[in-house]
Amino acid sequence: MDLMLRIKTGFFETTTFRLEIGEKELQLVPIKPEETAEIVLEKDNIHSVTLREKRLAELGIQTRNMLYWGIFEKDIPFEQVVSYFRENLNIPILCEYEGRNTYEKTSL
Numbered sequence: 685m686d687l688m689l690r691i692k693t694g695f696f697e698t699t700t701f702r703l704e705i706g707e708k709e710l711q712l713v714p715i716k717p718e719e720t721a722e723i724v725l726e727k728d729n730i731h732s733v734t735l736r737e738k739r740l741a742e743l744g745i746q747t748r749n750m751l752y753w754g755i756f757e758k759d760i761p762f763e764q765v766v767s768y769f770r771e772n773l774n775i776p777i778l779c780e781y782e783g784r785n786t787y788e789k790t791s792l
Contacts, residue, residue: 686702687702687703687756687760687765687768688700688701688702688703688715688756688757688760689701689703689743689754689755689756689757690754690755690757691712691723691752691753691754692752692753692754693720698754698755699714699715699716699719699720700714700715700716701713701714701715701723701754702715703743705768705769705772705773708726708727708728709724709725709726709727710724710725710727710730710745710773711723711724711725712724712725712752723752725745725747725752727773727774727775729747729748730745730746730747730773730775731746731747731748731775731776732745732746732775732776732777732778733745733746733769733773733775733776733777733778734746734777734778734779734780735762735765735766735769735777735778735779735780736779736780737762737779737780737781737782738782740755740756740757740758741755741756741760741761741762741765742754742755742756743755743756743765766779
């Protein structure tokens with residue numbers, strides 16, 4: 685699954701990354717590598733992941749030293765994002781829904 689999201693990288697700045705979950709790490713690969721470096725987060729260093737259902741799905745990744753916050757591209761269904769994280773990441777995942785009962789079966 686190709687998950688594209690815009691991560692907050694400055695006060696009024698966002699950068700588009702492709703999210704990849706490997707065996708031991710989570711990678712945020714920039715779409716334009718000349719603008720910023722790849723972000724590699726060791727799974728052992730990730731404290732929690734927050735997925736928030738809004739108009740566009742949101743992602744928060746809390747590590748020991750940093751909080752990464754981003755918004756997924758518009759065509760990515762929230763339930764696909766939840767399933768992808770559940771299948772590939774063995775860490776606490778907090779899901780925040782917008783009051784719809786359709787996700788009760790997939791809630792964590």
